[in-house]
Amino acid sequence: MRIKVIALYITALFLLNLPMAYGSSAAPVFNDIKGSYSEESISRLAGQGIISGAGGEFRPGDSITRLQFAVLAARTLGIQPVYPAKTSFADVSPGTPEAGYLEALAGMGIIKGTGGFFEAESPILRQDAAVLWHHALGGGYERLSLNERYIDKDMVSPYAEAGVAFMTGRGLMGGSEGYFYPRREMTRAEAAVLAAKLLEVRKGQALTALPVVSARQAQVKEGETLALEPRTAGNFPIFTPVYGTDSPEVCPVSPEGTISGKLKGRGTVTVNAGYNSYIVKTEVSSPKTGKSASAGVTGEVYPVPPETEFDIGYAVKQHSPDTAFQQTERKNNPGPPEGLTSQSDTWTGFLRQQGRDITVDLKTARPVSEISVEFMQNPEWGVFLPGHIKGEVSSDGVSWCHLGYAYHGVSPAEPGESKVNLTLSFAPVTARYVKISFPVDIWVFARHLSVKGGPVVTNPAVLACAGGDSGLAGNYMQVPNINDILLVYTGDKSDYQKLAPADFMPLVGYQDKTGKISGRMFDTMLFLPYYGIPATKDSWAAYIEDLLAPGQQLMALEEAVARMNELSGLQVREKVILSIPYPGVKPEGFGNAADGENAAGERFAAVQWYYNELMGRWNSAGFKNLDLAGIYWCGEAIENTHAGEKELVQNTARLVRNSSQKFFWIPYYGTKGYENWRSYGFSHVFLQPNYFAQDSPPEDRMDRAAELARRYSLGIEIELEENVLYNQTYYNLFYNQLKKGHQLGFDGPLTNAYYAGVVKKTLVKSARSNVPATRAVYDDIYRWISGTYQ
Numbered sequence: 100m101r102i103k104v105i106a107l108y109i110t111a112l113f114l115l116n117l118p119m120a121y122g123s124s125a126a127p128v129f130n131d132i133k134g135s136y137s138e139e140s141i142s143r144l145a146g147q148g149i150i151s152g153a154g155g156e157f158r159p160g161d162s163i164t165r166l167q168f169a170v171l172a173a174r175t176l177g178i179q180p181v182y183p184a185k186t187s188f189a190d191v192s193p194g195t196p197e198a199g200y201l202e203a204l205a206g207m208g209i210i211k212g213t214g215g216f217f218e219a220e221s222p223i224l225r226q227d228a229a230v231l232w233h234h235a236l237g238g239g240y241e242r243l244s245l246n247e248r249y250i251d252k253d254m255v256s257p258y259a260e261a262g263v264a265f266m267t268g269r270g271l272m273g274g275s276e277g278y279f280y281p282r283r284e285m286t287r288a289e290a291a292v293l294a295a296k297l298l299e300v301r302k303g304q305a306l307t308a309l310p311v312v313s314a315r316q317a318q319v320k321e322g323e324t325l326a327l328e329p330r331t332a333g334n335f336p337i338f339t340p341v342y343g344t345d346s347p348e349v350c351p352v353s354p355e356g357t358i359s360g361k362l363k364g365r366g367t368v369t370v371n372a373g374y375n376s377y378i379v380k381t382e383v384s385s386p387k388t389g390k391s392a393s394a395g396v397t398g399e400v401y402p403v404p405p406e407t408e409f410d411i412g413y414a415v416k417q418h419s420p421d422t423a424f425q426q427t428e429r430k431n432n433p434g435p436p437e438g439l440t441s442q443s444d445t446w447t448g449f450l451r452q453q454g455r456d457i458t459v460d461l462k463t464a465r466p467v468s469e470i471s472v473e474f475m476q477n478p479e480w481g482v483f484l485p486g487h488i489k490g491e492v493s494s495d496g497v498s499w500c501h502l503g504y505a506y507h508g509v510s511p512a513e514p515g516e517s518k519v520n521l522t523l524s525f526a527p528v529t530a531r532y533v534k535i536s537f538p539v540d541i542w543v544f545a546r547h548l549s550v551k552g553g554p555v556v557t558n559p560a561v562l563a564c565a566g567g568d569s570g571l572a573g574n575y576m577q578v579p580n581i582n583d584i585l586l587v588y589t590g591d592k593s594d595y596q597k598l599a600p601a602d603f604m605p606l607v608g609y610q611d612k613t614g615k616i617s618g619r620m621f622d623t624m625l626f627l628p629y630y631g632i633p634a635t636k637d638s639w640a641a642y643i644e645d646l647l648a649p650g651q652q653l654m655a656l657e658e659a660v661a662r663m664n665e666l667s668g669l670q671v672r673e674k675v676i677l678s679i680p681y682p683g684v685k686p687e688g689f690g691n692a693a694d695g696e697n698a699a700g701e702r703f704a705a706v707q708w709y710y711n712e713l714m715g716r717w718n719s720a721g722f723k724n725l726d727l728a729g730i731y732w733c734g735e736a737i738e739n740t741h742a743g744e745k746e747l748v749q750n751t752a753r754l755v756r757n758s759s760q761k762f763f764w765i766p767y768y769g770t771k772g773y774e775n776w777r778s779y780g781f782s783h784v785f786l787q788p789n790y791f792a793q794d795s796p797p798e799d800r801m802d803r804a805a806e807l808a809r810r811y812s813l814g815i816e817i818e819l820e821e822n823v824l825y826n827q828t829y830y831n832l833f834y835n836q837l838k839k840g841h842q843l844g845f846d847g848p849l850t851n852a853y854y855a856g857v858v859k860k861t862l863v864k865s866a867r868s869n870v871p872a873t874r875a876v877y878d879d880i881y882r883w884i885s886g887t888y889q
Contacts, residue, residue, distance in 0.1 A: 128155070129141065129145070129152050129155060129156055129157040130155050130156060131156045131157055131158065131159065132157050132159055132288075135159055135288060136288070136292070137159055137288035137289070137291050137292050139295075140291045140292045140294070140295035140296075141157055141159065141288070141291045143295055143298075144175075144291055144294055144295055144298070145157075147298075147498060147499075147564055147565075148174075148493075148495070148497030148498030148499065149171065149174045149175060149294065149298070149498055149564070150171060150291060150294070151497075157287065158287060159286060159287050159288035159291070160286055160287070160288065161286065161287050162222035162223075162284040162285065162286060162287070163222065163223060163285055163286065163287045163289075163290045164219065164220050164221060164222060164223065165217060165218055165219055165220075165221055165222070165223045165227070166191065166197055166201065166217065166219035166220065167287075167290075168223045168228060168231065168285070168290055169200065169201055169204055169210055169217075169231065170196075170197050170200045170201070171290060171294050172204070172209075172231060172232065172235055172294070173200035173201075173203060173204055174200070174498055174564075175294045175297055175298050175301060175564070176235060176297075176301060176336055176561065177301065177305075177338070177500050177561050177562040177563050177564055178200065178203050178204065178207070178336060178559050178560075178561055179203060179492075179500065179528050179529065179530075179556075179559050179560040179561070179562060180196060180198075180199025180200050180202065180203055180464075180494060180529050180559070181199060181202050181203045181206060181529060181556045181557060181558070181559045182194065182198070182199050182202065182464075182529060182555075182556070183202055183206070183557065184555075186198070186202065187201070187202055187205045187212070187215075187217075188201065188205075188212050188215065188216060188217040188219065189215050189216055190216045190217055190218065190219050190220075191217055191219050196464070196494050196495060199464075199494070199529060201217065201219075203559035204235075206557075206558070206559060207336065207559060208234065209231065209234045209235045210231060210234070222284035222285070223284070223285050224281065224282050224283065224284060224285065225272070225279070225280055225281055225282070225283050225284075225285050225289075226255055226256060226259035226262070226263055226279075226281035226282065227259065228272075228285050228290070228293070229259060229262040229263045229265070229266040229267075229272055229281075230258065230259050230262035230263075231262075232262070232266055232271070232293070232297065233261060233262035233265045233266060234262075235335075235336070236265075236297075236335060237334075237335035248264075248267065248279075249267075249274055249277060249278060249279040250277045250278055251278050251279055251280065251281065252279070254279075254281050254282060255279065255281040256281070259281060263279065263281060267279070271293065271296055271297065271300075272293060298564065301563070301564070302374075302563070302564070302777075304332065304334040304338075304373065305338065305373030305374045305375075305501075305563035305564075305777075306373065306374050306375070306752075306756070306777065306780055306782075307332055307373075307375070307753070307756070308331055308332050308334075308338045308372040308373025308374065308375045308563075309329065309330070309331060309332070309370070309372050309373070309375035309376070309377060310330060310331075310332055311330070311377070312375055312376065312377040312746060312749045312750070312753070313377060313746050313750065314377060314378050314379070314380060314743070314746055315377065315378070315379045315380070316379070316380050316381075316382075317358060317368070317379045317380070317381045317382070318381075318382050318383075318384060319350070319358055319359075319360040319381065319382075319383055319384075320360050320383070320384055320385070320386040321360045321361070321362065321363055321383060321384070321385055321386055322360060322386060323359075323360050323386070324357050324358065324359050324360070325357065325358045325360075326355075326356060326357050326358075327340075327342070327352075327356040327357070327358065327368070327370060327379065328356065329356065329370045329372060331372045331373075336561045337561060338372040338373040338561050338562065338563060339372070339525070339526055339560040339561050339562060340356055340370060340371065340372050340525075341371040341372070341490070341502045341503035341523060341524075341525040341562075342354070342356050342368065342369065342370060342371070342523070342524045342525065343368065343369035343371065343488075343503065343504060343505025343506065343521065343522060343523050343524075344366055344367070344368050344369070344505065344521075344522050344524070345366055345367045345505065345506065345507035345508065345509075345519040345520065345521055345522075346364065346365070346366030346367070346519065346520070347361075347471070347520050347522050348361060348362055348520070349361055349362045349363075349364040349365065349366045349381075349383055350364075350366040350368060350381045350383055351522075351524075352368055352522075352524050353524060354468050354469075354524045354525050354526050354527070354553065355526070356370070358379075358381060360383040360384075361383065362383060363383050363384060363385050364382075364383055365380070365381065365382050365383070365508070366381045366383070366508070367379070367380060367381065367506055367507050367508035368380075368381050369487075369503065369504055369505050369506050371502070371503025371504060372503075373501075373563045374501065374563055374777045374778055375749075375778070376503055376504050376506075376778060377746070378506055378508075380508065408549055408550070408551050408552075409461055409465070409550050409551070409552060410440075411440060411459045411460070411461060411548075411550055412459070412460055412462075413438070413439065413440070413457050413458060413459045413460070413548065414457075414458050414460075415455055415456070415457055416455065416456045416458070417452040417453070417454075417455060418452060418453035418454040418455065418456070418538075418539075418774065418807070418810065419452050419453040419803050419806065419807060420452060421451065421452050424450045424451050424452050425450075425452075427450050428448055428449065428450050431448060432446065432447065432448025432450075432542070432544070433447065433448075434446065434447025434448070434546070435447070438548075439457070439472070439545060439546060439547070439548035440547075440548050440549070441546070441547075442547070443546070444546070445546065446475055446544035446545065446546050447544070447545055447546060448482075448542055448543070448544055449539050449542070449543045449544075449545065450539070450541070450542055451539055451540070451541060452539060453538065453539065453774070453807070454485075454536060454537055454538040454539050454774060455536065455537060455539060455543075456534055456535075456536045457472075457534065457535045457536070457548065458496075458532060458533075458534045459532065459533040459534070459535070459548075459550055460496075460531065460532055461530070461531050461532070461533070461550070462531070463531060464494055464529050464530060464531045465529065465530070465531070465552050466527040466528070466529055466552050466553050466554065466555055466556050467492065467527065467528055467529075467530050467533060467550060467551070467552055467553070468524065468525060468526070468527045468528070468551060468552065468553030468554075469522060469523065469524050469525075469549070469550070469551040469553070470488075470490050470502075470522070470523050470533055470535055470549065470550050470551070471520055471521065471522035471523070471547070471548075471549045471551075472488060472520075472521055472535060472537075472545050472546075472547065472548050472549075473518060473519070473520045473521075473545065473546050473547040474518070474519055474520075474521065474537075474543065474544065474545050475516065475517070475518050475544040475545075475546075476509060476511075476513065476516065476517040476518075476544075477515070477516045477517075478511065478512065478513070478514065480542070481541050481542050482541070482542040482543070482544050483511050483540055483541060483542070483543065484507060484509055484511075484517065484519060484543070485521075485537035485538050485539065485540075485543050486506065486507075486537075486538055486771065487504045487505060487506045487507070487521070487537065487538070487775075488504065488505050488521045488523070488535055488536065488537045489501075489502075489503070489504050489535070489536045489537070489775060490502035490503060490504075490505075490523045490533070490534070490535055490536075491533070491534040491536070491565045492528050492530035492532065492533055492534075492562070493530060493531070493532040493534070494529065494530055494531055494532075495531070495532075496531070496532045498564075499532075499534065499564070499565035500562035500563065500564060500565055501562055501563045501564065501565040502523055502525060502528075502562065503523065503525075504775075504778065505521040505522060505523050507519045507521060520547070521537075525560065526558065526560050527552075527553035527554055527555075527556045527560075528556065528560045528562075529556050533550050535548070536774075538771055538774060540771075575808050575809060575812070575813065575814060575815065575844070575845075575847075575848075575849030575850075576783060576784070576785070576808070576812050576813050576814040576849055576850055577814075577848055577849050577850055578761075578783050578814070578850040580674075581622065581623050581674060581728060581850050582622055582623075582850055582851070582884070583620070583621045583622055583623065583850070583851055583853065583884050584621065584623040584624070584625050584676065584785075584850065584851070584852045584853065585606060585620075585621040585623070585624055585625065585852075585853045585855065585862075586625050586627060586765075586852065586853065586854050586855070587624050587625060587626050587627070588627060588628070588629050588630075588857045589626060589627075589628070589629070589642075589645060589646060589652050590628040590629050590632060590641070590642040590645050590646070591629045596629065596645075597651045597652075598651055598652055598655050598656075598860075599650065599651060599655050600655045600656075600658040600659040600662065601659075602655065602659075602860060602863050603624075603655055603656045603659035603660075604616075604659050604662065604663065605620070605862065605863060605866035605867075605877070606620055606621055606624075606659075606862060606863070607619075607620055607621065607656070607659055607660055607663050607673055608620055608663040608667060608669075609881045609885075610866055612874070616663055616666055616667040616669075617667075618881060618885060619669075619671070619884070619885075620880075620881060620884060621853070621884070622671075622673065622674060623673070623674040623675070623676060623728055624656060624673060624674075624675055624676070625675075625676040625678070625731055625763070625852070626646060626652065626653065626675065626676070626677055626678060627678040627731060627733055628642050628678065628680050628733065629857060630857060632680050633683075633687075634680065634681065634682045634683030634685075634686040634687065634705065635686065635687045635688050636686075636687070636688030636689050636705070636708070637688060638680075639680055639705075639709050639712075640712070642680070643709075643712055643713055643716055646677075647716050647717075647720060653675070653720070653722070653725065654720075656673060656675070656725065657722050657723070657724050657725055660672065660673045660724035660725065661723070661724050664724070672724050672725065672726050673724060673725050673726070674725075674726050674727075674728035675725050675726065675727055675728060676727075676728050676729045676730065676731050676763055677713060677717065677727065677729075677730055677731065678730070678731040678732075678733050679706055679709060679710060679713075679730060679731070679732055679733060679751060679755075680709065680733050681732075681733045681734040682702040682703075682705045682706055682747070683702075684702075685701065685702075686701060686702055686705035689701065689704055689705040689708050690704065702743070702747050703747055703750050703751070706747070706750075706751050706754070707754065710730075710751075710754055710755070714758065727760065728761065729755075729760050729761030729762060729763050729782070729783070730755045730760050730761070730762055730763065731762075731763040731764070731765070732748065732751065732762065732763070732764045732781070734748075735765065735766050735767045735770065735787070736766055736767065736770040736771070736772065737766075737770070737771060737772035737779065745779065748779045748780065749778075749779055749780050751780075752779060752780020752781060753780060755780075756780065756782070761782040761783060762780060762781050762782045762783075763781065763782070763783050763784070763785075764776065764779075764781045764783075764784045764785075765784070765785045765786075765787060765816055765852055766784070766786065766787065767787045767789055768786065768787055768788055768789040768800070768803075768804060768807075769789075773786060773807070773811055773813060774810075774811055776811065776813075783814065783850075784811075784813050784814070785813060785814035785815060785816050785850075785851075785852040786804055786807060786808050786813045786814070786815055786816065787816045787818065787854070788800055788801055788804035788815065788816065788818065788836075789818070790804070790818065790832070790835075790836050791818035791819055791820070791829070791832050791833060791836055792818065796832070801836065801839040801840060801843060802839075802843070805843040805844075805845070814849055814850045814851060814852060815840070815845050815849065815851055815852075816851070816852040816853065816854055817836065817837075817840065817845070817851055817852070817853045817854070817883070818836065818853075818854045819833050819836075819853075819854070819855055819856070819861060819876070820855070820856040820861060821856050821860075821861045821864070823861065823876060824861065824864060824865060824868070824873050824876065830872070830876075833876065834879075837879065837883060837888065841883075841888055841889075846883050846884075846886060846888055847886075853880075861876075862876070862877055862880065865877035
């Protein structure tokens with residue numbers, strides 16, 4: 100469809116040049132951790148700004164002080180700093196970020212000193228580290244015994260016994276050769292490894308912070324209020340709710356989570372906690388004289404905190420920069436000279452480039468309780484609302500924490516002009532930097548950026564560590580114990596879709612030209628249905644039957660791995676990822692959902708039926724050489740044009756993850772969703788560069804894909820089809836892809852997915868070919884997998 104774009108005749112683009120230390124910073128490189136058992140943990144934490152070193156060194160063997168360890172714990176847990184008028188510890192300089200974290204931990208009862216001192220610069224003992232983390236994770240768990248666990252158990256102080264038992268009993272801390280060494284000083288390396296483990300635990304808790312994420316309905320009358328009171332998961336410390344609204348003039352939400360009926364109309368409220376969110380479709384109606392408030396409406400009016408709108412400077416960063424688009428922005432829709440903070444009615448235009456990060460520097464740490472930006476939509480002009488805004492905060496511009504999202508209820512097809520003021524309200528957080536991010540499809544028009552302060556922070560907020568560019572920036576995704584995933588399409592009745600053991604042999608083990616197995620190929624197979632499988636119960640049942648039929652598909656892979664082990668002397672097990680077909684707009688044959696005629700409910704009911712059938716069949720198959728590594732979502736995009744799409748994916752994620760399975764996704768380049776993939780509940784996401792899919796792909800496509808993968812911590816899919824074996828154009832494209840991918844480090848420490856066509860057994864044909872150029876494709880994929888490709 101051709102889209103008409105209007106040009107606004109404005110004169111200058113405002114872009115304040117701020118120090119970019121807080122923009123996107125690569126993970127520090129330390130020259131003294133190479134080969135250390137703690138290298139990966141240190142790099143991961145440093146990449147998120149949780150730990151740091153000095154002078155290019157981390158000094159992993161040095162002792163970590165009590166103050167450093169406490170700050171590390173607070174940042175790992177997402178506990179925000181507070182600065183009370185009366186300080187708790189005389190030996191900690193007040194007003195510093197470190198003091199703020201310490202005060203927060205003290206206020207929550209996680210730490211305490213002795214006689215008004217914390218002994219901040221003293222090294223922390225291993226037993227005291229265990230006590231701190233025990234308290235930080237709740238402290239109310241059952242008391243575990245240390246009897247016979249460690250030879251030196253009698254060296255554990257009585258006050259530390261429960262903490263040591265708790266941490267070692269859950270595998271979070273350990274000893275060496277039967278000793279725990281409770282009174283030994285903890286090293287910085289040990290602290291990093293421990294924090295990295297707990298960060299993963301914390302991320303898992305953030306992904307399940309709200310037990311239910313389905314959309315809700317709310318009604319409130321003008322002049323009355325409604326307390327939302329979201330039910331959050333009980334993982335201590337509990338994540339602080341953050342609230343969004345798209346209509347503060349109709350249904351503003353207080354930092355405490357109270358909707359006020361301000362003006363008759365409709366709005367969308369978003370409830371956030373951890374990485375989870377759900378929307379509340381809110382209607383404000385006129386009050387009826389003589390009628391009492393409806394059920395669930397409270398007459399209490401929450402106090403409005405004193406607000407100060409800050410005079411702010413900001414910097415704008417494109418998610419995928421493109422010079423041509425930036426020139427068009429400056430020429431056509433630059434906005435007012437004062438920028439987004441201007442009170443002018445003029446709009447600033449943002450054109451494509453995936454999205455924008457607007458990073459605000461408040462110059463000093465201040466209490467912040469609200470951020471907002473106004474947006475406009477006019478489909479006739481090619482101007483559309485962003486799907487959401489996302490908020491993050493930071494005290495130093497390096498370590499960021501996730502506030503949440505504010506969504507809206509306006510359809511992209513809504514005719515005429517629509518405006519929304521996307522606003523996030525939250526319990527006051529002390530921060531110097533605030534980041535507002537939003538996606539951009541074509542044009543996005545924005546104005547009236549605002550950051551407001553609140554009262555002095557007394558109770559520390561608890562937020563999830565931010566992902567994306569402010570979390571794992573600079574790192575591709577590495578799935579633990581998975582290196583190379585081959586997509587395997589099955590389910591069609593054609594012979595191409597029936598895979599025998601002989602077909603899998605060159606895919607699980609590298610076969611040289613004589614047929615001898617001399618190496619490992621793909622360690623994981625992702626089984627998914629052929630394109631276009633109907634969303635019907637009969638089709639899905641037939642796919643499961645085909646997948647587990649004797650002598651083919653999974654059973655053939657089982658036999659191939661057994662043969663490989665026998666012939667090569669290896670003892671390996673192949674990992675398998677199974678798929679959930681996309682349920683379409685209205686699946687057929689599954690019966691109505693529990694909530695009646697709700698289409699979104701019927702779609703999830705179909706997913707539930709299929710998942711239960713699939714898992715039951717897998718569990719009863721009794722595979723000896725295959726391990727289930729996770730579940731894949733077959734939709735390659737999150738279609739927000741479908742009602743309830745996000746809730747469908749989130750509920751599916753909850754279904755999968757509640758059965759202790761990982762949840763995988765492979766979106767195509769340019770779609771939406773991978774920039775905030777954690778909010779959907781995925782555990783691992785790979786990006787399709789779609790370089791090989793085009794006869795003349797953009798020269799910078801691989802660079803852009805690499806940038807997005809690093810920004811959002813994604814894996815990368817390597818792509819080829821059968822035409823690489825007989826078409827010189829695609830043969831050259833394939834090798835250009837490998838060459839560029841090698842330069843970008845795609846064959847380094849990250850997990851790759853591999854698309855090798857749907858039905859043609861491309862790699863099997865290459866492995867069996869006597870034509871040197873054809874055989875080279877198979878050999879070079881092996882070199883790529885084994886890390887020897889040049």
